[in-house]
Amino acid sequence: MSLTLANAALLRTQNFINQQWRDAGQGRRLAVANPATGEVFAHVPDSGDDDAGRAADAAADAFPAWSARPARERAQLIKRWHALILANQEDLARIISTEQGKPLKEALGEVLYGASYVEWFAEEATRICGDIVAEAVPGRKLLVLKEPVGVVAAITPWNFPLAMIARKIAPALAAGCTVVAKPAEDTPLTALALVWLAQQAGLPAGVLNIVTASRESTPAVVDAWLADSRVRKITFTGSTPVGKHLARESAGTLKKLSLELGGNAPFIVFEDADLDAAVDGLMASKFRNGGQTCVCPNRVYVHESVHDDFVERLARRVGALHVGPATDEHAQIGPMINARAVDKIARHVEDAVARGARVVTGGRRVRTADGPHYYAPTVLIDATPEMELSCEETFGPVAPVFRFRDEAEVIRDANDTPFGLAAYFYSNDVRRIWRVAQALETGMVGINEGAIAAEAAPFGGVKESGYGREGSRHGLDDYLHTKYLCQGQLG
Numbered sequence: 001m002s003l004t005l006a007n008a009a010l011l012r013t014q015n016f017i018n019q020q021w022r023d024a025g026q027g028r029r030l031a032v033a034n035p036a037t038g039e040v041f042a043h044v045p046d047s048g049d050d051d052a053g054r055a056a057d058a059a060a061d062a063f064p065a066w067s068a069r070p071a072r073e074r075a076q077l078i079k080r081w082h083a084l085i086l087a088n089q090e091d092l093a094r095i096i097s098t099e100q101g102k103p104l105k106e107a108l109g110e111v112l113y114g115a116s117y118v119e120w121f122a123e124e125a126t127r128i129c130g131d132i133v134a135e136a137v138p139g140r141k142l143l144v145l146k147e148p149v150g151v152v153a154a155i156t157p158w159n160f161p162l163a164m165i166a167r168k169i170a171p172a173l174a175a176g177c178t179v180v181a182k183p184a185e186d187t188p189l190t191a192l193a194l195v196w197l198a199q200q201a202g203l204p205a206g207v208l209n210i211v212t213a214s215r216e217s218t219p220a221v222v223d224a225w226l227a228d229s230r231v232r233k234i235t236f237t238g239s240t241p242v243g244k245h246l247a248r249e250s251a252g253t254l255k256k257l258s259l260e261l262g263g264n265a266p267f268i269v270f271e272d273a274d275l276d277a278a279v280d281g282l283m284a285s286k287f288r289n290g291g292q293t294c295v296c297p298n299r300v301y302v303h304e305s306v307h308d309d310f311v312e313r314l315a316r317r318v319g320a321l322h323v324g325p326a327t328d329e330h331a332q333i334g335p336m337i338n339a340r341a342v343d344k345i346a347r348h349v350e351d352a353v354a355r356g357a358r359v360v361t362g363g364r365r366v367r368t369a370d371g372p373h374y375y376a377p378t379v380l381i382d383a384t385p386e387m388e389l390s391c392e393e394t395f396g397p398v399a400p401v402f403r404f405r406d407e408a409e410v411i412r413d414a415n416d417t418p419f420g421l422a423a424y425f426y427s428n429d430v431r432r433i434w435r436v437a438q439a440l441e442t443g444m445v446g447i448n449e450g451a452i453a454a455e456a457a458p459f460g461g462v463k464e465s466g467y468g469r470e471g472s473r474h475g476l477d478d479y480l481h482t483k484y485l486c487q488g489q490l491g
Helices: 049-068 071-087 089-100 104-127 163-175 188-201 218-227 240-253 275-286 307-319 339-354 407-415 430-439 472-477
Strands: 015-017 020-022 029-033 040-045 131-133 141-148 151-155 178-182 208-210 231-237 256-260 265-269 297-303 358-361 378-381 398-404 422-426 444-447 480-487
Touching: 015 049, 015 188, 029 188, 040 188, 049 141, 049 151, 049 178, 049 208, 049 218, 071 089, 071 104, 071 163, 071 188, 089 104, 089 188, 104 163, 104 472, 151 163, 151 218, 163 178, 163 188, 163 231, 163 472, 178 218, 188 208, 218 231, 218 240, 231 240, 240 256, 265 275, 265 407, 275 297, 275 307, 275 422, 297 307, 297 407, 307 358, 307 378, 307 398, 339 358, 339 378, 339 398, 398 407, 407 430, 430 444
Parallel strands: 151 178, 151 231, 178 208, 231 256, 265 297, 265 422, 297 398, 378 398, 422 444
Antiparallel strands: 015 020, 015 208, 029 040, 131 141, 141 480, 358 378
8 A cells, every 4th residue: 555645745754853854863764664454554764872962962952042042932833733734734634644553534633633632732932831939038020930941852653653752852942942852763754754744834944853763672762762861851652661761860860850651541420421422422432543552541440230231332332333444434433553552451351261261253363455463342341350351451441340239349459550640430420420530540531431532631641651741831830940049139
C-alpha cells in the first residue's frame, strides 16, 4: 500500500535540527511499516547520541531569544501552526492510519483532538501570570514571576502519534521553552509532518527539533538528553518501567519531569446504573484505537444483580464490531501495532481461560487478506484477580468482566493495583457518586461517561501511573518555574 497525500511535502523522512532537514550523523536508516500489511513504505533516520546532541545545541542556543519573545507573539505563531494542522487534517489522518493502523475516521478524530491542545495552549500563552504578595514589612515589595523552565525533551508513544506530541510541544512553546523531541520508532512520520507544519508557521530556528531512532538506538538518544544539564525537563508518555528509568537518570541534573505512565483502569457498573448508557460508555472507552490506549478499561466490574443482562448487551455490541484495515471504510477495529502486541493479547486471553474465564465473543486471532496483526474484539466473563489481564495492561480489544456484590468490595478491588491513571463508574445514586469518586485512587474519574479526555481538563495519574498533568491551565505549569523577587528600601 502506497501513501498518497494531497500535500506530498508532509511526508518528511529526515531529522529536523536547527531549521534544517538532515539525515542521521551515522547515515543509518529505520524502516517504517504499515501494521496492517507489514509493508515497509518509508525510511527515516536511525539517530544516535551525536544527533541528540546537535538537537540540544540548537534548542539551547534558541532558548534566550524565544523565552524573551512576548507571549502574544508566541501565541500567534502557535495559532498559525494550529490553522495549518486543520488545513492538512485529511493528509495527517492518512499518515496516522498508514503507520499506526487505526481506522481513518478515528485518525481524523485524533488530528482534531491533538489540534485542540495546540489551540488551547496558544490561548493560554497570554494568560501566564505571577503574583504580588501582600507586604509583610513596610518598604518591601514581594513579587512572584513564572518563567519557562528551559529546554524540554519530549518522548512520545506510538498509539496516538499526533495527539501525544502535540500536547507536549504546544505547552512547551507557549511557556517560552524550546524543544527536542523523539517520537516512537513505529510511528515517526506523523510527528515529522507535524513539525514540518510548525516550520511553515514560522517558528524560529532551533525552537523545535526532532530526531527519530529505532528501539535499539533510542537509549543513546535519550541518555544524551538525560546527561545534558541544559535539558531542564523531560516529558514522557509510555510504560512505567521506562518512566522510572527516566526519573532515576534525571536525578543527576535534577530535571523537572512529567510522566504519564501505565494504567489498569477499572470500569464499574453498579446495580442502579443505566445499563444501555454503561454499555455505550464501555464501547467508547474500551474499544477506541482497538483498546490500545492508556486510559481504556482493563477490568470491568459488574454488580451480580445486573451482570447477565449487561454481558448480553455488551457481547451483542462487541460481536458486531467490524475488523479491518484503515483502507476499509467500515473498519472499527484496525490492526494491532505489531506481532508482539497480538502475542500479548493472545497470551492474556489464554491465561484467563486456563484459570477459569469463559469467552462470550471473540477470543481469537484474526487474519485478514491484508495481514495477521488483528485480534477479534473479545468479551470474557468469570474473570478473577489472579489472571494476568487483571494485573497487566492488555492493550488490546479485550474486555474481562468481574462480578461483585457490594460497593466496599469493588472499591477495594478497583484500587488493588499499583497504577492510578483513570477509572470509570456508572450509577444513578448521587450519594454513591460522591463516595466512589473520592474513594477511587486515580488521577481521573469518568462518572456515567466513557470519554473523559479534553484539552481543558488536566490529564494524568497518581501512584505508578506517574505525575504531572497535560492539558488545562495546570498543563502549562509543568513547563514553568516560580521566581520570587523581594525589593527593599522602598519606604
